[in-house]
Amino acid sequence: MRIESIKIENFKSFKSLELKDLPNLGIFVGANGTGKSTLFDVFGFLSDSLNHNIKQALNKRGGFDEVISRGQSGFIIIELQFRLNIAGKNRLVTYHLKIGKKEGKPFIEREILRYKRGSYGSPYHFLDFSEGSGFAITNEEDFDKPDEELDREEQKLGSSDILAIKGLGQFERFKAANAFRNFIENWHVSDFHISEARATQDAGYAEHLSPTGENLALVAQYIYENHYDLFQTILEKMQERVPGINKVDAETTVDGRIVLKFQDGSFKDPFIARYVSDGTIKMFAYLILLYDPHPHPLLCIEEPENQLYPTLLNELTEEFREYSKRGGQVFVTSHSPDLLNGAKIEEVFWLVKEKGYTSIKRAQDNQFISIQYKQGDKLGYLWKQNYFSGSSPR
Numbered sequence: 001m002r003i004e005s006i007k008i009e010n011f012k013s014f015k016s017l018e019l020k021d022l023p024n025l026g027i028f029v030g031a032n033g034t035g036k037s038t039l040f041d042v043f044g045f046l047s048d049s050l051n052h053n054i055k056q057a058l059n060k061r062g063g064f065d066e067v068i069s070r071g072q073s074g075f076i077i078i079e080l081q082f083r084l085n086i087a088g089k090n091r092l093v094t095y096h097l098k099i100g101k102k103e104g105k106p107f108i109e110r111e112i113l114r115y116k117r118g119s120y121g122s123p124y125h126f127l128d129f130s131e132g133s134g135f136a137i138t139n140e141e142d143f144d145k146p147d148e149e150l151d152r153e154e155q156k157l158g159s160s161d162i163l164a165i166k167g168l169g170q171f172e173r174f175k176a177a178n179a180f181r182n183f184i185e186n187w188h189v190s191d192f193h194i195s196e197a198r199a200t201q202d203a204g205y206a207e208h209l210s211p212t213g214e215n216l217a218l219v220a221q222y223i224y225e226n227h228y229d230l231f232q233t234i235l236e237k238m239q240e241r242v243p244g245i246n247k248v249d250a251e252t253t254v255d256g257r258i259v260l261k262f263q264d265g266s267f268k269d270p271f272i273a274r275y276v277s278d279g280t281i282k283m284f285a286y287l288i289l290l291y292d293p294h295p296h297p298l299l300c301i302e303e304p305e306n307q308l309y310p311t312l313l314n315e316l317t318e319e320f321r322e323y324s325k326r327g328g329q330v331f332v333t334s335h336s337p338d339l340l341n342g343a344k345i346e347e348v349f350w351l352v353k354e355k356g357y358t359s360i361k362r363a364q365d366n367q368f369i370s371i372q373y374k375q376g377d378k379l380g381y382l383w384k385q386n387y388f389s390g391s392s393p394r
Helices: 038-051 055-061 164-168 177-183 192-200 216-226 228-241 278-290 310-325 366-375 379-383
Strands: 005-010 012-018 024-027 075-086 089-102 103-113 124-130 134-139 152-158 245-252 258-263 298-302 327-332 348-354 358-362
Touching: 005 038, 005 216, 012 358, 024 038, 024 258, 038 055, 038 075, 038 327, 055 103, 075 177, 075 327, 075 358, 089 177, 103 164, 103 177, 124 177, 124 228, 134 164, 152 164, 164 177, 192 278, 216 228, 216 245, 216 258, 216 278, 228 245, 228 278, 258 278, 278 310, 298 310, 310 327, 366 379
Parallel strands: 024 327, 024 348, 298 327
Antiparallel strands: 005 012, 005 075, 075 089, 089 103, 103 124, 124 134, 134 152, 245 258, 348 358
């Protein structure tokens, strides 16, 4: 599963935005304040809404009035399209979420999952809820049955601010809802903090790096014990990119905590994580994330260039691309020409903010950039020279 298009209305600086034909790797650049973090926050908002409810997800961002675009009234709309295989048939599924406010409280005005049952005709609603009540189809994979013979199950949710996919998505009989819920639950929207990644952890178990990275030692231990070949690949990459590092261990201390130790070939004793450089910790965390045995279906990373040496960024772009080929779509925001120099033109977007609202442009749609790229110019250099119109802070 991957996101093919996204439509946003009235979400912070995105008054009206639609992106189609999204690539496996998308790199988004732009000046500070243009909305790069806001784009990723759309995915974070959906994840928070699924894990909790709409009200809590909005309150985390200051409430409905802070999230809805300035000067706008009405509804916040988020719409995603993604591919899904149902009973051997590939379908383009649309998820539509419309959020409003009534009597001072946010509510879900409409939540829909729809796709075409056949090659022709209009998309059919397999889940349709409004203000806490609605229906879902339980035999949506019976493509030979006419619409009127599909089994419709009426449901009432506990509140009008709860996503229907949260409850119904637990059950496999609701195929699209179940798949979409699992899809969102496995997104990784990074909020990485080096200080947290340095910390020791109580002995435990973790298969995937958390958004903040505080369980880095536990995940390293898991990969070492269960996917040794992958851990060796990670170590080889570390040796190529961090001078002197020839070994990384996740050791259990006498008081039952897990600590990362980095061995420098020039010294007898290893360095505990809290004493190595920010760049070393961050590179190790990215490699742990990118060589996860089970890739996240969506990986969002903000400004990976921070604390990393510029010459490493071209290789990092290639590793993002390879990760996306293994099944995990990757979206990255950046201010780095070096990272952008490793990108393909169809992967690059730039954000422009005008009159308080953000629009997003594609590099491949700009004739001048496209011509220069085909003639051998690198995208990072073109961006640095302000050929990405409106992306410069000046």
